[in-house]
Amino acid sequence: MTATETAVGEKSYVEAVSGTIAQLMREDDDIFVAGEDVGAFGGVFSTFLGLHAEFGDRRVVDTPISEQAIVGLGIGAAVTGLRPIVDLMFMDFVLVAMDQLANQAAKLKYMFGGEATMPLTITTTGGAGLSAAAQHSQSLEAILCHIPGLKVVFPSNAYDMKGLLVSCVREDNPTVVVKNKLLLGTSCPVPDDLYAIPLGVADVVKEGRDVTIVAVGRMVNEALVAAEKLAADGIECEIVDPRTLQPFDTDTVVASAKKTNRIVVVHEAVQFGGIGAEMTAQITEGAFDYLDAPIHRIGAPFAPVPFSPALEQHYVPNAAKIEAGVRQVLGR
Amino acid sequence: MMDISDDVLRDLHRRMVRIRQFEEGAGKLAEQAKLPGFLHLYVGEEAVAAGACAALTDEDQITSTHRGHGHLVAKGGDFRRMMAELMGRATGYCKGKGGSMHISDLSLGMLGANGIVGAGTPIAVGAAFANRYRDNGKVALAFFGDGATNIGAFHEAANMACALHLPIVFMCENNGYGEFTPREKTMAITDVVDRAAGYGMPGVIVDGMDAVAVYEAAVEAVARARAGDGPTMIEAKTYRYYNHHGVQNMGVQYRTDDEIEAWKKRDPISGLEARMAELGVMSADDATAVWAEVEAELGDAVQFAEDSPFPEPEALLSDVYTVMEGAAR
Numbered sequence: 001m002t003a004t005e006t007a008v009g010e011k012s013y014v015e016a017v018s019g020t021i022a023q024l025m026r027e028d029d030d031i032f033v034a035g036e037d038v039g040a041f042g043g044v045f046s047t048f049l050g051l052h053a054e055f056g057d058r059r060v061v062d063t064p065i066s067e068q069a070i071v072g073l074g075i076g077a078a079v080t081g082l083r084p085i086v087d088l089m090f091m092d093f094v095l096v097a098m099d100q101l102a103n104q105a106a107k108l109k110y111m112f113g114g115e116a117t118m119p120l121t122i123t124t125t126g127g128a129g130l131s132a133a134a135q136h137s138q139s140l141e142a143i144l145c146h147i148p149g150l151k152v153v154f155p156s157n158a159y160d161m162k163g164l165l166v167s168c169v170r171e172d173n174p175t176v177v178v179k180n181k182l183l184l185g186t187s188c189p190v191p192d193d194l195y196a197i198p199l200g201v202a203d204v205v206k207e208g209r210d211v212t213i214v215a216v217g218r219m220v221n222e223a224l225v226a227a228e229k230l231a232a233d234g235i236e237c238e239i240v241d242p243r244t245l246q247p248f249d250t251d252t253v254v255a256s257a258k259k260t261n262r263i264v265v266v267h268e269a270v271q272f273g274g275i276g277a278e279m280t281a282q283i284t285e286g287a288f289d290y291l292d293a294p295i296h297r298i299g300a301p302f303a304p305v306p307f308s309p310a311l312e313q314h315y316v317p318n319a320a321k322i323e324a325g326v327r328q329v330l331g332r
Numbered sequence: 333m334m335d336i337s338d339d340v341l342r343d344l345h346r347r348m349v350r351i352r353q354f355e356e357g358a359g360k361l362a363e364q365a366k367l368p369g370f371l372h373l374y375v376g377e378e379a380v381a382a383g384a385c386a387a388l389t390d391e392d393q394i395t396s397t398h399r400g401h402g403h404l405v406a407k408g409g410d411f412r413r414m415m416a417e418l419m420g421r422a423t424g425y426c427k428g429k430g431g432s433m434h435i436s437d438l439s440l441g442m443l444g445a446n447g448i449v450g451a452g453t454p455i456a457v458g459a460a461f462a463n464r465y466r467d468n469g470k471v472a473l474a475f476f477g478d479g480a481t482n483i484g485a486f487h488e489a490a491n492m493a494c495a496l497h498l499p500i501v502f503m504c505e506n507n508g509y510g511e512f513t514p515r516e517k518t519m520a521i522t523d524v525v526d527r528a529a530g531y532g533m534p535g536v537i538v539d540g541m542d543a544v545a546v547y548e549a550a551v552e553a554v555a556r557a558r559a560g561d562g563p564t565m566i567e568a569k570t571y572r573y574y575n576h577h578g579v580q581n582m583g584v585q586y587r588t589d590d591e592i593e594a595w596k597k598r599d600p601i602s603g604l605e606a607r608m609a610e611l612g613v614m615s616a617d618d619a620t621a622v623w624a625e626v627e628a629e630l631g632d633a634v635q636f637a638e639d640s641p642f643p644e645p646e647a648l649l650s651d652v653y654t655v656m657e658g659a660a661r
Contacts, residue, residue, distance in 0.1 A: 032465065058465065064495055069454045069488035076458015076472070079443060080393065082465060084458075099485065103448050104455065111434035112444060113426035114651030148652050172654040 011190040016158040017047040034061040035087030071100035078120040091126030106149030134304035139269035156220040163197030202249035208236035216267035225319035254286035271299025347382035374402030376573035379600035381406035383546025393441035395452030400445025411633035421640035450480035453489035460500035479510030499557035525567035540570030571595035
């Protein structure tokens with residue numbers, strides 16, 4: 001290893017959150033963390049573990065179960081110069097805080113004629129697969145992406161989590177970082193030093209010539225499983241992970257569509273009105289003449305997330321559904 | 333009763349006259365259809381904003397409401413930029429992007445009027461948190477109405493402020509009506525301040541038509557917050573002379589003429605002028621001079637606003653985000 005190279009170690013998605021926040025807090029006293037159970041308990045998903053021990057009550061703040069006031073706390077502190085990280089324990093609880101998020105945090109700068117800056121990071125944890133049922137399993141990113149003023153990232157692995165989290169915390173705009181429950185325990189090589197992945201830049205996870213799978217969050221892993229299976233039949237999938245959903249990297253996705261001519265978009269959220277609908281429209285606008293088949297969308301059915309594993313396994317999109325979708329757009 | 337200096341009395345008077353003149357001026361312009369959108373006038377409630385803001389430093393922060401002009405004027409707002417904003421001009425406080433309901437001046441610690449009832453209170457909690465975090469000695473003061481105490485955001489904010497023991501003052505402007513519905517139909521208590529005890533903060537009732545009384549209560553609450561002794565809630569009983577919005581009588585009688593006239597007899601400005609005359613602090617001529625001076629300021633502001641350009645269409649898409657150096661987009 002040369003002096004300029006940073007050490008790289010296997011780190012979990014959870015460590016990519018807690019460790020990165022600790023590193024950021026060490027270099028900037030304006031950063032604090034607030035939310036339910038984020039203090040000594042370290043967050044219900046352990047994504048804030050160790051922070052309270054290192055930084056204490058002043059900078060790691062346990063709050064009441066008050067989602068509106070948690071976001072409001074972040075807004076008021078951000079607009080007066082701090083750089084808050086506030087946590088909404090489950091993504092479903094975003095809906096409880098929606099006025100502060102959508103009507104206040106997102107719009108303050110514009111409403112004030114540009115005078116305000118809002119360096120506010122909101123972290124939250126979404127996704128199904130744990131029998132947490134209808135109020136603790138949702139993926140609501142499309143609602144957030146619809147609000148001008150917010151930026152929304154959806155990291156699919158520990159490496160992206162660290163780099164995107166760094167960009168979000170350093171961003172002078174309100175950002176929402178979506179953690180996924182089933183990714184919490186996953187790990188991959190992650191550099192020890194801080195690095196930033198710019199917001200609005202997609203990652204071509206795997207190159208291929210036959211079909212493009214645009215996959216959001218955990219669905220990237222499912223797409224990789226599907227791609228491996230399809231490769232056995234000589235079908236080469238290209239997988240694009242948008243990483244940031246707002247702003248959306250239209251250019252990379254459209255370029256991939258022009259290359260492979262066939263598209264499958266997949267996310268865990270309900271298909272109707274999901275971010276996949278927006279992607280589909282953008283690809284159609286940007287690459288209509290290149291498409292050899294209708295774009296195939298995969299999302300959850302139009303029902304709340306069910307409780308029983310017997311139902312939930314049919315609810316959440318998976319590699320098998322992606323494989324079937326690819327075969328459909330290819331006609332084989 | 334604290335010793336109120338002559339300068340404080342003059343200051344309170346001037347702040348109230350500025351609010352009254354600005355609002356009456358805005359009302360006239362609205363009647364002439366020169367102001368787009370909604371207009372929630374503060375006339376009648378001047379003592380609350382004046383008394384509260386006189387107790388704050390320029391660096392202390394306030395959050396405001398849909399009825400926010402008076403708060404900004406009391407915090408030292410510039411008539412020109414305010415009037416230009418109300419007219420939707422590029423020279424306005426918000427470049428014509430916010431209007432009456434989002435008027436703000438961060439340099440004066442005015443963190444925005446707010447179109448959502450109660451929504452300013454959690455933001456004030458955040459400002460108070462930042463003040464304590466930085467140990468900068470500043471205090472945040474949240475203005476809100478009686479109606480706002482019925483919404484969840486207020487409850488969350490009040491509880492969190494008390495749980496975290498923050499330097500904040502909750503200033504309730506109880507004008508007796510939530511839009512067009514009387515207070516007694518929307519809550520089962522007479523005094524909003526009864527709610528303070530439930531959060532563990534002291535609650536004080538003051539005559540919201542008396543700027544001195546509001547000032548005295550605010551000075552005490554601000555001192556308490558600044559000393560690290562936590563939040564206070566003040567309920568100022570006051571009244572708005574005009575409707576929830578606009579200046580026109582909307583044809584539906586929801587308040588009696590007798591009620592309106594009874595409150596107008598307790599007008600906060602003429603009341604203070606009489607008191608100051610009695611104390612020999614302000615003669616009739618002095619008072620007339622203040623009104624004339626502010627009238628000239630208003631005339632200049634209206635002229636400035638009318639002469640100002642509307643924003644260019646290109647402005648539509650700027651200020652949605654802070655542009656980050658080296659950002660992809």
